[in-house]
Amino acid sequence: MVETQAGAAAAGSHDTSFFGHPRGLAILFLTEMWERFSYYGMRGLLIIYLTQHFLFSDQHSALIYGAYIALVYVMAIFGGSLADKYLGQRKAVTFGAILLVMGHFGMAFEGGGSKEVMVVDGLEYQLTLEGRGGDATPIVKSAIGQSEISFSEGASHMIIADPAAVGLPAQIATDSYETQTTREPLFVGVLYLSLALIIAGVGFLKANISTIVGDLYGLHDARRDSGFTIFYMGINLGSFLASWSCGILGIVYGWKYGFGLAGIGMLAGLLIFLRYQGWLEGRAEPPDPAKLKEKVFGPINVEWACYSSALLMMAVAMSLIMNPAPAAKLMAATGVLMVLFLIWYSFAKVDGKYRSRVWAATYFALAQIPFWSLFEQAGSSLTLFTDRLVDRNIAGWSVPTPVFQSLNAGFIFIFAPFIAWLWIWMAKRKIEPSTPVKFSIGIFGVGLGFLALVAGMKSTGASALTPVYFIFMVYWIHTMSELMLSPVGLSAMTKLAPPHAAGLMMGTWFLYSGLSNSLSGVIAGATGAETIGGKIIDVTAAKAGYASVYTNVGTVAIGVSVFMLLISPIIKKWMKEAG
Ligand code: GLN
Numbered sequence: 001m002v003e004t005q006a007g008a009a010a011a012g013s014h015d016t017s018f019f020g021h022p023r024g025l026a027i028l029f030l031t032e033m034w035e036r037f038s039y040y041g042m043r044g045l046l047i048i049y050l051t052q053h054f055l056f057s058d059q060h061s062a063l064i065y066g067a068y069i070a071l072v073y074v075m076a077i078f079g080g081s082l083a084d085k086y087l088g089q090r091k092a093v094t095f096g097a098i099l100l101v102m103g104h105f106g107m108a109f110e111g112g113g114s115k116e117v118m119v120v121d122g123l124e125y126q127l128t129l130e131g132r133g134g135d136a137t138p139i140v141k142s143a144i145g146q147s148e149i150s151f152s153e154g155a156s157h158m159i160i161a162d163p164a165a166v167g168l169p170a171q172i173a174t175d176s177y178e179t180q181t182t183r184e185p186l187f188v189g190v191l192y193l194s195l196a197l198i199i200a201g202v203g204f205l206k207a208n209i210s211t212i213v214g215d216l217y218g219l220h221d222a223r224r225d226s227g228f229t230i231f232y233m234g235i236n237l238g239s240f241l242a243s244w245s246c247g248i249l250g251i252v253y254g255w256k257y258g259f260g261l262a263g264i265g266m267l268a269g270l271l272i273f274l275r276y277q278g279w280l281e282g283r284a285e286p287p288d289p290a291k292l293k294e295k296v297f298g299p300i301n302v303e304w305a306c307y308s309s310a311l312l313m314m315a316v317a318m319s320l321i322m323n324p325a326p327a328a329k330l331m332a333a334t335g336v337l338m339v340l341f342l343i344w345y346s347f348a349k350v351d352g353k354y355r356s357r358v359w360a361a362t363y364f365a366l367a368q369i370p371f372w373s374l375f376e377q378a379g380s381s382l383t384l385f386t387d388r389l390v391d392r393n394i395a396g397w398s399v400p401t402p403v404f405q406s407l408n409a410g411f412i413f414i415f416a417p418f419i420a421w422l423w424i425w426m427a428k429r430k431i432e433p434s435t436p437v438k439f440s441i442g443i444f445g446v447g448l449g450f451l452a453l454v455a456g457m458k459s460t461g462a463s464a465l466t467p468v469y470f471i472f473m474v475y476w477i478h479t480m481s482e483l484m485l486s487p488v489g490l491s492a493m494t495k496l497a498p499p500h501a502a503g504l505m506m507g508t509w510f511l512y513s514g515l516s517n518s519l520s521g522v523i524a525g526a527t528g529a530e531t532i533g534g535k536i537i538d539v540t541a542a543k544a545g546y547a548s549v550y551t552n553v554g555t556v557a558i559g560v561s562v563f564m565l566l567i568s569p570i571i572k573k574w575m576k577e578a579g
Pocket of ligand 1: 235514
């Protein structure tokens with residue numbers, strides 16, 4: 001069995017029934033499409049849900065969000081290694097999908113929401129929002145009625161629209177009252193548990209499903225890169241559909257409908273994978289099936305011990321999400337340790353001819369950090385910025401903020417085939433940039449996108465809304481940059497991996513995706529504005545805050561990209577003929 005498995009993997013598939021690719025790609029495409037549908041559907045709502053439903057501060061929400069989107073990928077290193085050694089990718093993906101279904105449905109239990117109360121002259125008034133998302137109206141409720149509220153320029157005063165209805169004065173100085181927030185512990189617990197289930201689920205699924213894509217192709221099969229491009233389009237088709245459907249359902253009808261639909265999408269993915277897994281032609285089976293049946297303790301065998309490790313992953317994930325500030329530091333330390341491990345691994349465990357390839361793979365994994373830490377502002381600070389400080393009105397429709405997440409996916413769909421064609425066109429003329437040069441262009445672009453957005457913000461008054469086409473522009477520039485780096489990186493990992501270490505290399509790739517996401521939470525936290533009931537109270541200060549953080553990170557990224565361009569010949573040498 002071990003022989004057959006290794007033999008099948010090395011030979012790759014000659015099947016061409018799915019757009020010239022093995023039909024196994026079709027099932028990986030569809031499963032990953034639904035997995036990403038659930039991931040991005042939920043992600044588009046998450047930061048707004050944390051600030052408006054649970055009433056966590058901007059800073060705390062950004063940290064929770066950052067820890068969450070970090071851990072989903074960090075756990076891939078465990079899911080990838082367990083699959084390499086014991087489970088094989090097919091079982092790991094199935095198990096991950098089951099955890100994901102549970103986690104996404106768990107998110108649909110929202111409870112009654114947190115309550116924020118202000119005390120004026122010994123009496124309690126509830127501060128809350130009517131509606132969800134950027135168009136929600138802040139209101140104050142007293143025992144006798146309710147009124148809309150707003151804040152004066154500079155936020156020195158709260159202005160009560162209908163003072164008589166609530167029995168308050170027309171204006172209250174903001175420094176004359178305290179607010180207090182109470183949360184429902186049960187539903188906060190359900191939130192953390194659901195996030196932990198999703199983290200473990202993605203950990204078992206994401207790297208492994210990407211590794212199977214690589215396994216479909218023989219080492220020198222020219223279809224590999226375009227196979228990854230098709231797979232990447234599946235990812236983004238899921239993301240596109242979710243941003244519209246889950247995003248609109250969640251904001252317009254209620255959080256639980258958006259999260260619930262994400263769960264239904266994941267269930268569809270699981271069922272498709274179960275039904276058509278035979279199409280993988282045995283490429284993702286356990287390396288040694290007999291080993292899985294060996295008893296570890298009591299009735300528990302190796303296979304069940306692997307599944308039980310999800311409980312440990314969840315426990316770690318939950319405690320880190322509940323303490324997101326130290327989590328970011330811990331993850332930075334993990335990143336440093338992993339580099340040291342990979343250097344040791346390249347000398348101790350890898351045959352000499354593959355050694356420098358492991359260094360190149362490590363470099364690419366690390367080079368994601370300046371990219372995703374900026375790019376991932378999309379789901380956090382850029383979402384809040386769009387929600388609050390952008391004129392989202394298009395042809396009379398105030399577009400719900402999560403819908404803007406679909407721009408990235410939509411642009412991938414339009415431009416991925418063009419970029420794939422461009423590489424071939426350039427290759428024929430022998431002017432195709434090398435992988436390290438493509439990476440440096442990607443980092444340059446992510447910085448440029450933010451500088452362009454800041455220019456757009458400055459083109460209007462200090463407290464004016466930013467025109468929506470600058471949001472289109474930043475997403476377009478960021479998407480083109482993503483295409484320089486992300487599918488190229490996935491394909492490079494499978495090409496550069498030494499034999500029998502594809503899961504480890506893919507896990508490393510996602511580990512650093514995850515660590516970049518953690519850094520993105522820290523950056524997003526720096527943009528945090530002061531809020532009441534999830535709404536900013538000083539527009540001018542908030543806008544200046546976003547502009548300054550975006551300028552700084554944009555400039556640093558451009559500096560890093562120049563450095564990467566300068567060292568690209570060295571990396572190309574490390575890649576050897578895989579370049
Ligand atoms: N957008 C891609 C996906 O969801 C890339 C994720 C990543 O590596 N950070 O698969």
